[in-house]
Amino acid sequence: MLFRKTAILGVGLLGGSLALALRKKGLTEEISGFGRSAENLEKAKARGIIDSCHPNDPAGAAAGADLVVLATPVGAFTQIAKAIKNSLKEGSVQTDLGSLKGRLVYDLQEIWPRYVGCHPIAGGERAGIGAASERIFEGSRCIITKTGKSDAEAADMLAGLWSAAGCRVEFMDPFVHDEVYALVSHLPHLVAYALVNTVGDANGDLIEFAGNGFKDSTRIAMSSPELWRDVCQLNRDNLLRFIGSFKKNLERIEAFIGNRQPGELEREFDSARRLRSRLENENENESNR
């Protein structure tokens, strides 16, 4: 038992899945849930994901909790953190599951006494409590963003929690995190959105001719527009830089097509193929363990 009582603030895919993992691994005894929708919370309670519902009352959910988990869209983090800071139990640990860290981590650690940020790389384009499952964490990475001011014991407890949930835990500086994920997650989302809208510009009905390649490459375009709007604001500078770098790569391909340079095109494609294949070998290594 790592935390007797846990408060999940935002009971969607990630928050709900963490609640399930905590319960199945025996890491907590009691789970309270906060959210904007009473109906959603009741659904989570009926599924045994949370024990008590606190619609529109984050302080009520956090009261007496040994672990408080922020799992709403990142845009709401600081406001909720401020709203409940006087309701936190003495000695409790606070964390979040947001896909943005950087500045936000420093803001939250100013507001909360014992906060360490987490980012489980799990969930993808699915959303909502209906898709929640403790299995989404198995074999995933979880980044814990430590700073010079982080409580070391709290960071270790969170590392233990995520390991028990099946994640490979990695510590990272909050600003490095945002740079890395601008590149390997946020940029690909923007590209997927733009790719689908390009079909819409030509003729949306043509999307029905798409095969598995298109489906895979644009699956993340079904992600929450609200979440990605927030990510774009909070990771603005990294994103603008990598959009620029991506455009250079695409324009090089464009020029090789325009100038009929098949050899250069093939080299360009081959370097991408080799780099991307490293992720497949990694998976093979994992399944061989």
Next chain:
Amino acid sequence: MLFRKTAILGVGLLGGSLALALRKKGLTEEISGFGRSAENLEKAKARGIIDSCHPNDPAGAAAGADLVVLATPVGAFTQIAKAIKNSLKEGSVQTDLGSLKGRLVYDLQEIWPRYVGCHPIAGGERAGIGAASERIFEGSRCIITKTGKSDAEAADMLAGLWSAAGCRVEFMDPFVHDEVYALVSHLPHLVAYALVNTVGDANGDLIEFAGNGFKDSTRIAMSSPELWRDVCQLNRDNLLRFIGSFKKNLERIEAFIGNRQPGELEREFDSARRLRSRLENENENESNR
């Protein structure tokens, strides 16, 4: 029995999978295989995919065949078609499995007496005989590109073949085909290659931090560089047009981020989410059938 003997010219993923489908559905009795690698052909024979091996001898493979299937990279099509045109059996049907049609279909129907082009939307980023399976066609689309000069009986026989293999058959003009697939297949491949190379530009080692979103959206960057080099040459003008349209969409997102316009960003993402979701509903309808 639709075709007593079938010649598969290019025994890779698609050619091998079609051979397996023809055999399992009892649509052919004997299958000959041509390819550049004797070793690959022997492997296909050992797996029962083909009955006879004709390395570097497409005419030998085609001799006596009632159906000749071109399944090499598209760049080699016309050369092979010319090389075997005098070895074709009287009354035999010729086809190809290439992802490019347009001009190529008109060229091939000038060379071959009874040719109709096919494009099964199956296979994705996998390659090689090792991945061949008759199941890749199940539930997939197969486009048959009819022209004013196409042999109607040959087109019907091919439609019957693909239906039996599990495909939903659709007839399409060869040039319309290339426009549609530039948009929903070729452009996404170029975008995926550029996305992976953007990571390479920053620091290739960061790719290991990628989650399922990145993996899905760049899976097609593992496709054959040789194949995609050929596609870029043969579908040059459509591709340049859609790259331009894609860049406009990405630059609109870039501007909304740069100018801090969250409402516009959310609308942009939401229109993509709604269009992309049509493919999921389609899948649900299929599985409900």
